[in-house]
Amino acid sequence: MTKDELLKSVQAHWISNLPFVAYSKPDTALVNAVLQKSDQIHYTLDFEESGFVFAPFNNQEETIIFPSENSKLLKADFVVEAIAENTKADSTLGDETETSAQKQHKVLVEKAISAIADNKFKKVVISREEVLPIDEQSPFTLFENLLQCYPSAMVYIWFHPKVGLWLGATPETLLQVEGLRFKTMALAGTQAYIDTEAVVWDAKNIMEQQLVTNFIEDQLQPVVATLNIMDAETIKAGRLLHLRSHISGILKSDGNKLKHLLQALHPTPAVCGLPKSEAKAFILKNENYNREFYAGFLGELNLSKTTSRNPNRRNVENNAYASITKLSHLYVNLRCMQIKQQNAHLYVGGGITQSSNPEAEWEETVNKLQTMKRVLG
């Protein structure tokens, strides 16, 4: 199946008002689609089912799943035709809108800095929503633009008639598990990409990313048999740079319940703060909008992968040794937007610590918003 054929099937599903997701995982030339056969909303409670999940930021709320058994799965190869990333002009808003949004954001950042000074918490991620008209653009054109622009991101378009239509290109893995092996990352710290990845990071960004690494380490320690944490490295995501530490290891055989791992990790201080419950309470009370699925997570849950222990021996006896491994690849829902009527609702945030500067934090959100604005044309 070609990418165009896949997208045609997905669009037909959309026109029939049925739930679907189409996505491409980082650095793969493959688009997948999951087409749910009815418009029912299924929730996962124990993360034991197989399917595609879409979880809100607020971990007290339920996670939607398109169960594999109720869905049709499609796959197609595609070729990234050109890196269109630098070809589109940045769009800007009128001054007036920008000024009031800017003021509101800075007031909230100042409030967060005061709360940190009062020892209420150490870090909190403050975010905002920006609404832009999209005129007649089809969400599928936006999805194709995202695929072209961000081959190293998890790019998706997700729809449920009772929930909404979301698109994104996220650089952040929440958790990958294959059998007992797992991978995650501590991603935080941001600066604009200006021609080079060989940059120096200031103490604020280094500390911000270290807090995320420490949190993940503490949360995983009780459930892992081995844990490897790599040194932080600079990575490019669109026209931004972040600090990232790869974290991997092997889960204890009795500690691999995904539900518990996800409860331990989500939401990480990369999108919420530290300590988690205090930061989350501050966000829910003070942000000027509802995050819904922004800073939640999404991806494949418990897909089956059959591995033969000895692929060279094609005999009957060998089949007895084939084993089924469960595979989950989950990503944090960042650099995303929701389409409502003819508007795109863009979501963006940044980590606030004691040494944050409100003006610089505003600029950071403006830079991050370009990831989505670039594909809006």
Ligand SMILES: C=C(O[C@@H]1C=C(C(=O)O)C=C[C@H]1O)C(=O)O
């Ligand atoms: C919260 C976002 O990004 C997160 C926050 C970052 C930061 O504060 O520097 C960097 C990467 C992400 O972990 C976002 O893009 O909205």
